[in-house]
Amino acid sequence: MSKPKQxxxxxxxxxxxxxxxxxxxxxxAVSPSPERRRELLAIAADVFAEQGYNATTVRKxxxxxxxxxxxxxxxxxxxxxxxxxxxxxxxxELWDGYDTVLQSRLGPRETLEALVTESFREIDRxxxxxxxxxxxxxxxxxxxxxxxxxxxxxRFEKTWLTTLERGVAERVFRDDLDIRLAYRFVRDTVWVxxxxxxxxxxxxxxxxxxxxxxxxxxxxxxxx
Amino acid sequence: MSKPKQxxxxxxxxxxxxxxxxxxxxxxAVSPSPERRRELLAIAADVFAEQGYNATTVRKxxxxxxxxxxxxxxxxxxxxxxxxxxxxxxxxELWDGYDTVLQSRLGPRETLEALVTESFREIDRxxxxxxxxxxxxxxxxxxxxxxxxxxxxxRFEKTWLTTLERGVAERVFRDDLDIRLAYRFVRDTVWVxxxxxxxxxxxxxxxxxxxxxxxxxxxxxxxx
DNA sequence: AGTCTTCCCTAACAAGTGTTTGGTAGATTA
DNA sequence: TAATCTACCAAACACTTGTTAGGGAAGACT
Numbered sequence: 092m093s094k095p096k097q098x099x100x101x102x103x104x105x106x107x108x109x110x111x112x113x114x115x116x117x118x119x120a121v122s123p124s125p126e127r128r129r130e131l132l133a134i135a136a137d138v139f140a141e142q143g144y145n146a147t148t149v150r151k152x153x154x155x156x157x158x159x160x161x162x163x164x165x166x167x168x169x170x171x172x173x174x175x176x177x178x179x180x181x182x183x184e185l186w187d188g189y190d191t192v193l194q195s196r197l198g199p200r201e202t203l204e205a206l207v208t209e210s211f212r213e214i215d216r217x218x219x220x221x222x223x224x225x226x227x228x229x230x231x232x233x234x235x236x237x238x239x240x241x242x243x244x245x246r247f248e249k250t251w252l253t254t255l256e257r258g259v260a261e262r263v264f265r266d267d268l269d270i271r272l273a274y275r276f277v278r279d280t281v282w283v284x285x286x287x288x289x290x291x292x293x294x295x296x297x298x299x300x301x302x303x304x305x306x307x308x309x310x311x312x313x314x315x
Numbered sequence: 316m317s318k319p320k321q322x323x324x325x326x327x328x329x330x331x332x333x334x335x336x337x338x339x340x341x342x343x344a345v346s347p348s349p350e351r352r353r354e355l356l357a358i359a360a361d362v363f364a365e366q367g368y369n370a371t372t373v374r375k376x377x378x379x380x381x382x383x384x385x386x387x388x389x390x391x392x393x394x395x396x397x398x399x400x401x402x403x404x405x406x407x408e409l410w411d412g413y414d415t416v417l418q419s420r421l422g423p424r425e426t427l428e429a430l431v432t433e434s435f436r437e438i439d440r441x442x443x444x445x446x447x448x449x450x451x452x453x454x455x456x457x458x459x460x461x462x463x464x465x466x467x468x469x470r471f472e473k474t475w476l477t478t479l480e481r482g483v484a485e486r487v488f489r490d491d492l493d494i495r496l497a498y499r500f501v502r503d504t505v506w507v508x509x510x511x512x513x514x515x516x517x518x519x520x521x522x523x524x525x526x527x528x529x530x531x532x533x534x535x536x537x538x539x
Numbered sequence: 540a541g542t543c544t545t546c547c548c549t550a551a552c553a554a555g556t557g558t559t560t561g562g563t564a565g566a567t568t569a
Numbered sequence: 570t571a572a573t574c575t576a577c578c579a580a581a582c583a584c585t586t587g588t589t590a591g592g593g594a595a596g597a598c599t
Contacts, residue, residue: 123576143454145369149557161558162577170557200536226450229510230367255535264535272518272526273535275511276504283503286453294496302496310534311479311488311497312424347546373587385589386547394587543598549591556585561578568573 123166128176131156131166133219136177140219144174144227174223175236181220182243185213189250199258204304206254207281211296211303214285221285251278277307347390352400355380355390357443360401364443368398368451398447399460405444406467409437413474423482428528430478431505435520435527438509445509475502501531 135152142151149170150160167173192205214221231237232244251274258264264273280303288299359376366375373394374384391397416429438445455461456468475498482488488497504527512523 127576141454143367143369143450145367146454148555150555158576159578161560161579164558165576226367230365230370263537265537268530268535269518269526272523273530275508276527276530277535279507279510280500280504283507284499286503287499294493299496302493303500306492306497306500306531306534308534308536310530310532311492311501312532313487313489314538351546372585374585382546383548384587385549388588389546541599543596545596546594548593550589551591552587552589554586554588557583559582560580562580563578564576566573566575569571 128166131163132173132177132180135173136219136223139174139177140222144223171236174227174231177220178224178228178231178237179239181213181217181224182239184217185210186243186246188213193250198263199254199261200263200308202254203258203277203308204300206250207277207304207307208297208300210281211284211300214282214288215290215296218285218288218290221282225282225285247278248274280307352390355387356397356401356404359397360443360447363398363401364446368447395460398451398455401444402448402452402455402461403463405437405441405448406463408441409434410467410470412437417474422487423478423485424487424532426478427482427501427532428524430474431501431528431531432521432524434505435508435524438506438512439514439520442509442512442514445506449506449509471502472498504531 131152134156135147138147138152138155148160149163152170152173153160153163156163163173167176188209189206192202192209195205197205228237228240228244232241252270255264255270255273255277259266259270284299284303355376358380359371362371362376362379372384373387376394376397377384377387380387387397391400412433413430416426416433419429421429452461452464452468456465476494479488479494479497479501483490483494508523508527
């Protein structure tokens with residue numbers, strides 16, 4: 092929201108926009124160390140998660156990092172590119188975990204259990220990123236820059252739907268449910284946990300996964 | 316986020332702050348018709364829900380309403396008071412519905428079913444307000460002005476926990492589950508539906524409620 | 540007829556926004 | 570020792586933000 096500078100629509104080589112003119116890509120500061128970047132991104136992610144992306148000013152991030160607003164631009168192109176880097180690294184690691192699960196070619200029920208458990212582990216590791224993803228992804232998908240969010244979402248949906256359909260075909264999941272509703276049900280129940288989950292809160296990710304799976308698979312009612 | 320004007324901290328009777336000095340309470344425009352207010356609030360709620368509160372400028376709301384930004388202040392004190400009115404009227408109607416259910420003194424399972432069904436009806440009626448509530452309430456509870464959000468949340472939690480505990484005591488709900496986890500499970504699964512639910516999408520609120528209840532109560536696995 | 544009331548517009552304001560530019564202290568390298 | 574590089578600061582910039590003040594057109598009421 093904003094994007095100052097840039098006068099009209101097409102002309103770009105005008106006056107103030109000098110950018111750079113040396114190395115390879117866009118501008119991206121001089122040569123910041125990757126470790127410091129990660130530190131700052133972790134801080135930014137926490138602030139984004141707590142206050143919301145739009146409500147977070149670069150000055151607040153800088154405050155939390157013990158520096159001034161302008162100094163952030165030594166490490167990052169823009170506030171938005173911080174957000175992008177946070178979300179894309181999270182999604183990359185998430186799919187790393189998912190792919191490992193999917194390559195094991197388990198049965199549908201075991202696949203579902205493994206995916207859910209893996210999801211809770213990711214929530215444990217990337218709590219802030221997950222919270223940001225949930226709150227902001229809906230607006231971001233409209234922007235071309237965040238195309239990978241849409242891609243990921245579609246792959247996500249396909250993965251889950253396939254698993255559920257396989258389960259129905261193999262008679263381990265009920266066949267009297269709207270499968271898309273079931274998908275959203277499973278998906279949402281898992282990820283909203285990021286909004287209240289705090290690491291070190293007595294429950295390990297695996298424990299939470301076990302209980303959630305127990306409820307999702309068998310329900311909360313007593314069997315009669 | 317902002318709050319311009321108001322120079323220092325305590326002095327208030329300075330220069331520009333004339334406010335008014337006539338009727339009774341704060342300032343609140345002259346005498347806008349309640350119907351027009353409701354119209355504008357509905358529009359504002361849609362924009363808030365779609366873009367997020369902080370990302371929504373008063374000019375965007377005014378655009379959607381076919382008027383200019385300043386004109387909104389004939390009807391409302393501030394952008395924040397629009398948000399407050401949207402959320403408080405939603406919560407009032409929600410508790411209206413809940414209280415009707417609770418006063419029927421049904422059994423725990425029937426209470427749960429009725430509460431969930433009522434929740435989906437509210438999502439149907441106040442889709443935008445629910446979406447706003449979910450995204451923003453976490454930041455808002457910090458502000459004294461939104462104290463009623465905290466109150467409502469606590470009453471919500473108490474209502475659900477009591478119902479679940481009663482169910483466990485009467486042996487209709489499983490006793491091997493962490494009841495607080497079960498609470499969050501039920502609560503979240505219901506309300507996140509607002510993020511994808513669109514009225515007229517083939518499913519009535521009652522239908523969705525039925526399917527959700529079926530999953531929550533009996534699980535998605537086939538009974539063996 | 541005139542006065543009031545309702546509802547909006549025009550035009551500005553002060554504060555806050557993301558971002559840029561130039562500089563500089565301290566470590567690293569030549 | 571001088572040159573270079575790293576990571577930051579200080580100060581500004583163009584723009585956007587919520588909000589206000591004054592005014593005016595159209596109808597309602599006296």
